[in-house]
Amino acid sequence: MTKFIAFPVRRPTSKAPFRSSELGAIALVWSVVLLVTGALLWLLGDIFWHGMGQVSWEFLTTEPLNAGREGGIAPILVSTGLIIGVCMAVSIPLGVGTAVLLAEFTSTESWLGRFVRLSLDALAGVPSIVFGLFGNAFFCKTLGLGFSILSGGLTLACMVLPILIRSTQEGFRAVPDDYRRSAAALGLSRTATLWELLLPAAMPGLVVGLLLGLGRAIAETAALIFTSGYVDRMPESLLDSGRALSVHIFDLAMNVSGGESHAYASALVLVTVLVLINGMVAWLAEWFRKSRILGV
Amino acid sequence: MLNSNTSSQRRNETLLLWLLRGLALISGAIILLILFFLIWEAIPLFQQVGLSRFFTDPSWHPASNEFNLTPMLAGTLLVTAASVLIATPLGILSAVFCHYYTPPAIAQLYRRLIELLAGIPSVVYGFWGLVVLVPLINRIHPPGPSLLAGTLILTLMILPTIALVSDASLASVAPEYIKGAAALGLGRWAMIRGVVLPAARSGLITGVILETGRAIGETMAVLMVCGNVVQVPHSLFDPVRTLTANIALEMAYAVDNHRAALFVSGLVLMGLIALLVAIAELLNRGQYD
Amino acid sequence: MKKLQTLVPLSIGLTACFWLQSCSSSPQAANQAATSTQGKLVLTGSSTVAPLAAEIAKRYESEHPGVRIDVQSGGSSRGIADARQGVADIGMVSRALKENEQDLQAFAIAKDGVSVILHQANPVQQLSDQQIVDIYTKKITNWQAVGGKNAPITVVNKAEGRSTLELFAHYFKLEPKDIKADVVIGDNEQGIKTVAGNPNAIGYVSIGSAEYNATHGTPIKLLPVKGVAASIANVASEKFPISRPLNLVTKTAPTGLQKDFIEFARSQGVQDIVKQQYFVPAT
Numbered sequence: 001m002t003k004f005i006a007f008p009v010r011r012p013t014s015k016a017p018f019r020s021s022e023l024g025a026i027a028l029v030w031s032v033v034l035l036v037t038g039a040l041l042w043l044l045g046d047i048f049w050h051g052m053g054q055v056s057w058e059f060l061t062t063e064p065l066n067a068g069r070e071g072g073i074a075p076i077l078v079s080t081g082l083i084i085g086v087c088m089a090v091s092i093p094l095g096v097g098t099a100v101l102l103a104e105f106t107s108t109e110s111w112l113g114r115f116v117r118l119s120l121d122a123l124a125g126v127p128s129i130v131f132g133l134f135g136n137a138f139f140c141k142t143l144g145l146g147f148s149i150l151s152g153g154l155t156l157a158c159m160v161l162p163i164l165i166r167s168t169q170e171g172f173r174a175v176p177d178d179y180r181r182s183a184a185a186l187g188l189s190r191t192a193t194l195w196e197l198l199l200p201a202a203m204p205g206l207v208v209g210l211l212l213g214l215g216r217a218i219a220e221t222a223a224l225i226f227t228s229g230y231v232d233r234m235p236e237s238l239l240d241s242g243r244a245l246s247v248h249i250f251d252l253a254m255n256v257s258g259g260e261s262h263a264y265a266s267a268l269v270l271v272t273v274l275v276l277i278n279g280m281v282a283w284l285a286e287w288f289r290k291s292r293i294l295g296v
Numbered sequence: 297m298l299n300s301n302t303s304s305q306r307r308n309e310t311l312l313l314w315l316l317r318g319l320a321l322i323s324g325a326i327i328l329l330i331l332f333f334l335i336w337e338a339i340p341l342f343q344q345v346g347l348s349r350f351f352t353d354p355s356w357h358p359a360s361n362e363f364n365l366t367p368m369l370a371g372t373l374l375v376t377a378a379s380v381l382i383a384t385p386l387g388i389l390s391a392v393f394c395h396y397y398t399p400p401a402i403a404q405l406y407r408r409l410i411e412l413l414a415g416i417p418s419v420v421y422g423f424w425g426l427v428v429l430v431p432l433i434n435r436i437h438p439p440g441p442s443l444l445a446g447t448l449i450l451t452l453m454i455l456p457t458i459a460l461v462s463d464a465s466l467a468s469v470a471p472e473y474i475k476g477a478a479a480l481g482l483g484r485w486a487m488i489r490g491v492v493l494p495a496a497r498s499g500l501i502t503g504v505i506l507e508t509g510r511a512i513g514e515t516m517a518v519l520m521v522c523g524n525v526v527q528v529p530h531s532l533f534d535p536v537r538t539l540t541a542n543i544a545l546e547m548a549y550a551v552d553n554h555r556a557a558l559f560v561s562g563l564v565l566m567g568l569i570a571l572l573v574a575i576a577e578l579l580n581r582g583q584y585d
Numbered sequence: 586m587k588k589l590q591t592l593v594p595l596s597i598g599l600t601a602c603f604w605l606q607s608c609s610s611s612p613q614a615a616n617q618a619a620t621s622t623q624g625k626l627v628l629t630g631s632s633t634v635a636p637l638a639a640e641i642a643k644r645y646e647s648e649h650p651g652v653r654i655d656v657q658s659g660g661s662s663r664g665i666a667d668a669r670q671g672v673a674d675i676g677m678v679s680r681a682l683k684e685n686e687q688d689l690q691a692f693a694i695a696k697d698g699v700s701v702i703l704h705q706a707n708p709v710q711q712l713s714d715q716q717i718v719d720i721y722t723k724k725i726t727n728w729q730a731v732g733g734k735n736a737p738i739t740v741v742n743k744a745e746g747r748s749t750l751e752l753f754a755h756y757f758k759l760e761p762k763d764i765k766a767d768v769v770i771g772d773n774e775q776g777i778k779t780v781a782g783n784p785n786a787i788g789y790v791s792i793g794s795a796e797y798n799a800t801h802g803t804p805i806k807l808l809p810v811k812g813v814a815a816s817i818a819n820v821a822s823e824k825f826p827i828s829r830p831l832n833l834v835t836k837t838a839p840t841g842l843q844k845d846f847i848e849f850a851r852s853q854g855v856q857d858i859v860k861q862q863y864f865v866p867a868t
Contacts, residue, residue, distance in 0.1 A: 141672075170461075426779070431782035
């Protein structure tokens with residue numbers, strides 16, 4: 001019985017006698033890991049240290065007062081959630097659809113495949129501030145959405161799309177051709193193969209893309225200042241202007257004197273939210289994979 | 297392309313195909329919209345001032361009609377190149393660590409840590425850099441905000457991209473390769489260097505392209521730690537200004553020609569990206585994408 | 586059945602979102618039934634004025650339920666441009682109007698000053714105007730020349746186009762082009778943090794933010810200009826020479842909700858908000 005291993009496990013390695021190059025490699029790899037971990041813990045430790053004292057239930061459920069120096073961040077959390085919701089709702093169908101087309105249905109040298117691939121590569125490199133200006137001109141002004149959560153979400157979707165598509169594509173590439181052949185042999189239609197077999201099997205790639213994209217979306221500041229705006233009131237519809245968490249952190253850290261402690265606290269909340277979302281997405285993906293492929 | 301459809305299924309599939317094509321076209325059209333917008337805003341200045349002035353004027357002082365972009369172009373290129381050079385080996389080795397040098401539990405922990413790095417806002421990186429890193433560098437060599445500070449912060453920011461994408465592509469290396477290497481008696485490092493990394497090459501290149509794009513486009517963090525002085529740096533400790541920081545810094549207060557000049561710098565950035573994409577094309581030629 | 590399992594975690598997440606929304610106090614929603622005035626105002630412009638305008642707007646909203654005032658950031662130039670094009674009802678500008686902006690009407694809601702700041706550990710206590718000019722044009726490059734330690738001076742300047750820079754350059758009769766900086770910063774807080782992290786730095790920022798930071802423990806100090814100490818009190822009494830108005834601008838004479846809000850922003854009733862943000866109420 002062969003199990004499809006989507007997440008890596010320890011690979012079999014040779015038991016040959018230790019060579020010096022092996023020791024050197026181990027030392028190198030471990031020092032890299034320790035360096036990276038050290039830097040991250042330093043950064044996180046700083047955020048934790050300065051922000052921990054401020055975070056409380058009240059902080060999470062009240063409105064900001066005194067330009068954000070006091071009070072809480074409840075409306076901002078809601079706005080951020082809505083913006084991300086819009087972003088994901090738009091980018092996932094668009095992204096997965098495009099990735100499926102590129103990976104399964106089009107030869108890469110066809111004009112459509114080439115065009116989409118190149119334009120996505122270019123899109124991945126557009127600076128966040130240019131997205132902000134573009135989003136402002138296109139979504140806010142031309143489409144008449146004004147400063148709104150919708151504009152912000154749509155702009156973020158544009159930013160997140162390339163990462164999502166690239167990663168999902170890689171996920172599809174990783175699925176062995178045997179799957180496709182077996183499905184064809186069994187007489188499954190292409191649509192059924194896609195939905196029942198390939199998509200779940202490509203889940204790891206999709207998940208990585210989603211997480212990277214989500215991380216980028218949550219962390220985005222410059223694009224959101226110009227599209228979803230600055231208003232820290234509780235939004236009542238998607239067309240309302242709403243301040244995202246990262247914009248709030250920026251304002252408190254850089255614009256409002258004395259806002260640092262709340263900036264740190266907001267950053268701590270943001271990092272925690274990210275951890276939770278990451279965990280949820282990973283769990284969802286694993287469940288989806290299990291239910292489809294292993295029939296659990 | 298295997299096709300085992302019956303004629304009734306073919307209709308559904310055509311529908312699906314056209315739906316997917318529509319979605320892909322929308323995805324592809326976004327960049328064209330952005331380019332159109334940039335050119336639209338930049339044209340008034342092109343008509344007034346020739347193209348060469350953007351590279352030959354004495355300096356960047358839009359208020360006094362000087363529009364030289366070269367120092368900032370140099371800033372962007374240097375900061376990007378330096379951070380990619382450092383982040384790529386760190387990221388790839390991190391992925392190698394997760395797969396081959398540690399039990400799965402620790403690997404998962406490390407992966408979570410890296411995913412966390414990916415989600416920290418650039419503002420927080422910039423803020424931390426300004427308040428912690430820059431004074432540290434200042435003690436070594438004034439003024440503090442510098443090419444070095446920007447490189448270090450940017451490295452931290454693009455590391456998750458290369459690490460996670462490498463991780464995914466290392467996972468997709470066929471188990472037969474690993475077993476074959478073990479059967480041949482290759483040591484772990486020899487196997488990684490000789491078999492795994494070459495096999496995962498296309499994924500790794502994807503990662504490098506993505507992280508370079510991200511580095512070129514980063515705005516907030518470099519704005520806060522690079523010093524923003526318009527000059528071509530002569531040492532790691534010299535302040536620099538990148539094209540992105542320039543736009544962010546001055547867009548809020550720019551009118552007419554100044555504003556158009558900033559859009560021109562946006563176009564230069566797009567040119568850099570186009571170059572990057574062309575290089576990626578060359579590298580991936582022949583790879584089944 | 587399977588679909589239900591997908592929906593459960595999703596709906597939990599969405600419910601949490603909506604629950605948070607209803608959890609917080611929203612006085613407008615409660616009073617909406619009894620409302621008489623309706624209306625919406627959009628303000629865009631200077632990021633210096635934005636926090637102040639937002640707080641004033643909040644108080645106005647609580648006194649006039651049914652009115653919504655959206656304050657957006659974007660910079661003084663954006664405030665001018667948006668007010669002209671009618672994209673915004675009111676523009677926020679952190680300086681006096683220039684000659685080519687006389688087609689607009691300006692209403693000052695506060696005053697602010699610009700102060701030169703040094704690190705607290707810097708032994709230099711004051712600098713003459715000429716010394717400051719020489720430092721900023723790099724004719725003096727070492728603190729020793731002005732009575733300080735033997736260390737190179739790190740000059741911190743604001744990015745071109747910023748109102749603070751224009752005010753600074755105008756007072757010291759410098760062309761922005763002639764200023765040779767070691768570090769260029771954007772917002773006031775960035776300037777403060779840069780100087781606070783570098784014992785040999787000199788910079789200039791809004792007095793409001795400098796005073797706030799200095800009294801709350803940030804290691805900076807404000808230098809007097811021409812013997813007058815840099816403080817909010819001195820800007821209020823007009824003794825301090827480098828000052829600027831914080832303006833709300835409109836395209837034509839304000840009417841209706843616009844007029845009401847501008848008058849509210851200039852009234853005695855909000856002077857405590859102005860002082861809380863470390864600005865000087867415009868008398």
